[in-house]
Amino acid sequence: MFVGREQERTLLRDRLARVIAYGEMMGPLSVVTGARGLGKTSLLADVGERAARDGFVVAWVSGIKHQRFLPDVVDRVTRSLERADVLGTDSSRPARRVKDLGVEVNLGVGKVSATVGLDEAKEAATSPALVGPVEDFFHHTANLARDRGGAGLLVVIDELHEPLTSRAEREYIAHGPAVVDAGVLLNAAQNMSRERERYPVGFIGAGLPQTKALLMRAATFGERTREVALTGLDEQTAKAVLTEPAKQLDVSWSADVLDMAHAESGGYPPALQTIGEAAWHAARPERGDVITLEHVTAAQPAVRSEMTSLFQARWDVATDGERDFLRAMASQPGTEVRRGDVAEELGKDSDDLGMVRRSLINKGIIDAPARGRLRFTIPGFGEFVRSQRADSDDEQGQQQSASGARLRAAREQLRERTSHRTARHDLPRHGPTRGGPQL
Numbered sequence: 001m002f003v004g005r006e007q008e009r010t011l012l013r014d015r016l017a018r019v020i021a022y023g024e025m026m027g028p029l030s031v032v033t034g035a036r037g038l039g040k041t042s043l044l045a046d047v048g049e050r051a052a053r054d055g056f057v058v059a060w061v062s063g064i065k066h067q068r069f070l071p072d073v074v075d076r077v078t079r080s081l082e083r084a085d086v087l088g089t090d091s092s093r094p095a096r097r098v099k100d101l102g103v104e105v106n107l108g109v110g111k112v113s114a115t116v117g118l119d120e121a122k123e124a125a126t127s128p129a130l131v132g133p134v135e136d137f138f139h140h141t142a143n144l145a146r147d148r149g150g151a152g153l154l155v156v157i158d159e160l161h162e163p164l165t166s167r168a169e170r171e172y173i174a175h176g177p178a179v180v181d182a183g184v185l186l187n188a189a190q191n192m193s194r195e196r197e198r199y200p201v202g203f204i205g206a207g208l209p210q211t212k213a214l215l216m217r218a219a220t221f222g223e224r225t226r227e228v229a230l231t232g233l234d235e236q237t238a239k240a241v242l243t244e245p246a247k248q249l250d251v252s253w254s255a256d257v258l259d260m261a262h263a264e265s266g267g268y269p270p271a272l273q274t275i276g277e278a279a280w281h282a283a284r285p286e287r288g289d290v291i292t293l294e295h296v297t298a299a300q301p302a303v304r305s306e307m308t309s310l311f312q313a314r315w316d317v318a319t320d321g322e323r324d325f326l327r328a329m330a331s332q333p334g335t336e337v338r339r340g341d342v343a344e345e346l347g348k349d350s351d352d353l354g355m356v357r358r359s360l361i362n363k364g365i366i367d368a369p370a371r372g373r374l375r376f377t378i379p380g381f382g383e384f385v386r387s388q389r390a391d392s393d394d395e396q397g398q399q400q401s402a403s404g405a406r407l408r409a410a411r412e413q414l415r416e417r418t419s420h421r422t423a424r425h426d427l428p429r430h431g432p433t434r435g436g437p438q439l
């Protein structure tokens with residue numbers, strides 16, 4: 001059950017309201033950005049559901065690492081119109097026209113993608129021969145959606161950073177065809193926004209914090225992208241993640257448990273979900289029951305093990321050099337650390353660490369909340385990294401199997417738990433992303 005994020009929901013809905021009221025384009029691409037697990041997909045799903053109720057035909061695409069995505073956009077838009085019964089039979093005029101326009105988009109962009117290198121991709125994506133058919137495609141499809149009594153067309157592109165992610169660590173070498181796709185789409189959107197009354201359409205994307213920077217590499221108009229950056233949930237929302245679903249079943253949470261869950265989760269939604277599910281399981285509540293500290297304490301082993309596997313998954317994808325960097329970060333006090341302090345800890349020049357830093361940001365393990373500052377994207381990852389340091393010191397660089405590391409972490413937690421039974425930090429600070437992190 002999605003709760004909170006009222007500000008972001010309202011902002012996106014207000015932009016969509018323009019399409020509903022005047023049949024004109026929502027404006028430049030809006031992208032929801034934030035670290036893994038902060039609720040980008042859930043927010044998009046919520047906005048998408050609401051838009052569908054308001055009469056939009058919604059086409060949903062998920063970007064895939066180093067792959068083109070414009071063909072998926074064309075395909076999803078076509079299918080969504082079919083499903084909404086906007087196109088009629090396969091042989092109807094609108095259906096044939098939409099398919100022809102889609103083919104034109106794919107052929108044009110596909111041909112150019114195959115021949116240009118990354119260096120020319122940004123320039124190639126401005127070509128009217130490529131951008132024009134995309135504008136025609138959206139003009140046609142969005143107006144079909146609107147003419148049939150709908151508000152218009154909403155195109156949602158989740159994981160937008162994935163196609164544009166660099167394939168090399170030292171420099172930005174992306175998948176050229178994906179860059180052409182992004183460039184063509186942004187250039188088309190820019191042209192459409194100049195004649196917005198012709199296009200009852202909205203574009204919303206989502207991705208990791210680097211998404212806007214990646215879009216700016218793909219098109220001159222990338223900087224017009226409107227970013228909606230998500231951070232951890234505020235106290236009221238964090239508590240509501242636990243109380244709202246329970247309320248429907250007439251179950252409540254005691255106030256002290258809610259305070260503790262909020263503090264320990266750091267406002268990280270998957271952590272709250274894990275705490276909620278495990279405590280629920282421990283309490284097996286019936287109507288009118290209250291979930292108390294006793295249940296949450298009983299749930300701790302389950303929460304800890306889920307959390308550890310989330311941390312472990314991130315640790316496993318880090319290279320040795322990146323792990324050194326993570327350890328140096330974890331050795332600093334506070335949740336935000338200075339880039340310079342990390343470099344000093346490693347005895348290196350901060351500029352020499354740029355590649356490692358970028359790679360960790362691309363993997364979604366750390367982010368840079370302000371210039372020269374770094375932090376772990378999941379609160380509590382620092383504690384886990386510190387425990388890894390102890391492990392590897394013990395083993396003098398021996399190869400660690402993932403399950404061995406998990407077992408050790410679990411043992412360590414057990415020791416910690418028995419020594420601070422009631423301590424606040426006894427509860428894990430974060431939990432796993434549902435379905436596992438896609439690093």
Ligand SMILES: Nc1ncnc2c1ncn2[C@@H]1O[C@H](COP(=O)(O)OP(=O)(O)OP(=O)(O)O)[C@@H](O)[C@H]1O
Binds near residue numbers: 039
């Ligand atoms: N506002 C919220 N209310 C309730 N649950 C939430 C909220 N935000 C996130 N969640 C829950 O947290 C988990 C992670 O959310 P979601 O998958 O939307 O994050 P994400 O930012 O898309 O992550 P990723 O970058 O890995 O794709 C899900 O289980 C989701 O239900």
Ligand SMILES: [Mg+2]
Binds near residue numbers: 040041042158
């Ligand atoms: Mg997501």
